[in-house]
Amino acid sequence: MLSSRFSRKALPAITGVVLSSLLVTHQAQAETFTSQYHDYTVETVATGLEYPWAIAFLPDGDALVTERAGRLRILRDGQILEQPVSGVPDVKAAGQGGLMDIILHPDFADNQLLFISYAHENADGVTTRVARARYQDGALGEVDVIFEALPRSNTTRHFAGRMAFDREGYLYVPVGDRGEKDRAQDLSDDAGGVHRITIEGEPAPGNPFLDDPNARDTFFTYGNRNIQGMDRHPETGEIWSHEHGPRGGDEINIIEAGTNYGWPEITYGIGYSGLPITDRTQAPGMAQLLHYWDPSIAPSGMAFYTGDMFPEWQGDLFVGALKFQKVVRLRIGSGNEIAEEEDLLTDMDHRIRAVTQGPDGAIWLLTDSSDGRVMKMIAP
Template identity: 40%
Template sequence: MRIRFSCLLFALGTLVSLQACTAKETEPTPDPTSELKFTTSTDKMVIKIDTLYTGFQNPWGMTWISENRMLVTEKKGEILIFKDDKFTGQKVTGLPSVYNNGQAGLLDITVHPNYAQNGWIYIAYAKPVNNGGATTIARFKLNGNAIADFQELIVTTPVWNGGTHYGSRIVFDNQNFLYFSNGERGSQDNAQDLKNSHGKIHRIHDDGRIPTDNPFVNTSGAVPSIWTYGNRNPQGLYFDKANNRLWEVEHGPRGGDELNILEKGKNYGWPVITYGINYNGTPITNITEKEGMEQPVKYWTPSIATCGMTMVTSDKYPAWRGNILVAALAGTHIARVEMNGTRATGEEKLLQGIGRVRQVSQSPDGYIYAVTEGTGLLIKILPGA
């Protein structure tokens, strides 16, 4: 099903003003037959939203295996196949069983940077183990729509019996190292403990080997794949290839969602420092800074429930180039964060009310796509006329 509508700032006689450095409430996303106009903080920009699919339950990740073929994961353990922006009615066959419980299930998907040459597709999923789950990275190739040459690369430890905070995103850097995120399972102390995998960002070779220059490979008892620690529940990763920077967003509790630049061996503070509080309103800690722990580039209070992310590098959206787009679950919008190098300078809420945005991605041909829960959408954002 495909529905087109233009997003214009004047809708039904209502004017919404967006300030450069403050996130303002925008109009709720309209019925697809109505129109809204958006004015960015730097320029007026009309965008069109093309609704490509409306049948998702819990979509999680998306990747392109060619300019016109896309794969989208469903948390329950399916991968849907799209061609020319249309669902083909086909799904990938031969997937492993997943531990589908709460936030656990089939999560992210991406292709190897040299996919055209080697055909490798990577997934993050909760592997069922001993009545619990373990965030796992695997890779496979496709023979038609069927999985071939499935390889399990790394399984996080310990196994967790519950459905809270599994991460997980996958990105590659300029040297084809693979990074993946893993949440702390709702057990705060895990994030500071180098002897377990949880509440960390990990770095491996594309075949699952542990790089010898990882920061804790020579630390007694430490999990050798750890790249950073003190991360609560990181559900967004992006590698900026032009500037060689690894970006992350992670959920705070009640307040304190974070946008971070991740650097080798650094401690991002959870739960010792945070700008959030417990869900019941009680304090987690009385400090927000501590020597040896990193400060976020930006944080959100109240929480928007940050999820997937991308950076706009395409020339399709000149007013947004260099901005970071962050999917917001609780916020039901896409946060467009203006950046000046590594400094966040402003924010705009896009498509307020579109649904729980799980992932936002830029396609190989430079267009922005997003998937939502609740409303079950796959949308494509197009520059307006």
């Protein structure tokens, strides 16, 4: 699969900006739009969330929504309950850090286990943590920290935090470079890579660096800057991700064991100062990306669509964008190349933090705002 990643170029949007304002309803809570394959309606489900970050759908019809400030909220029948879920561990909400992802165990209906990622602070600094907990009746119990990225630092940037389960039941935990880019090439430092662990927090069997005394056993990949989207391909089972570049160079990758994704030795972006980070976009032993954006769209959240509500979108990848305030639909070709790119919701002026397929087949979105929304894209 690695060979499919080499020499990809950023593709211009085939359809350009969608004519998002072509059809607008007169309802306060819903608008209808036109895209290449489907008309769709955007419905606001709930408002009043403080920088929501992730959503997880429970078997009983409720949903759990994380707020970056450290609260876990219950969405029930279109309403955010006033009382947050109790038992959430201490969260450091500063800069880009806070309460981030939430993901249910694949057998949640039987064991009620879930996992949350969050920023945590102690006397040694701040880091990314993952905790496992049992959820019941609006409370987290049996909370156990199963992963902590070390060493800590005093920056409040690039915590990463999106998570995914593979088909074997192992958990993938990305950690950003924490704004200290050289850490991403150091396998003795947990920053700047993806860690693959059991639900007890042990290194997953078959991890690529188990026999390397100079590497952390949990590492699965390295050279990753700041992964903010992750999902499992519905057919191949591969874990896909996207990550923030600096100025330009946002990437989509397939996460493969032992792979070095090159940051900061290779990149399609430049520094925030406008000066180059490196003059290389390729190097021996470093994987090429599947797709990149230049200028940066600041991607956040991603989901493969498999539902019946939008049959012509099945298999497409949906990516949220913070900076450009849109949702990007990507069609994947037979060789994992990006065959189509279409911009959706460009006229709504919402920073999109999360993109998730709901159990109803709708595409659910969270907006990054002090008055954040839960929205969903549904068939009109």
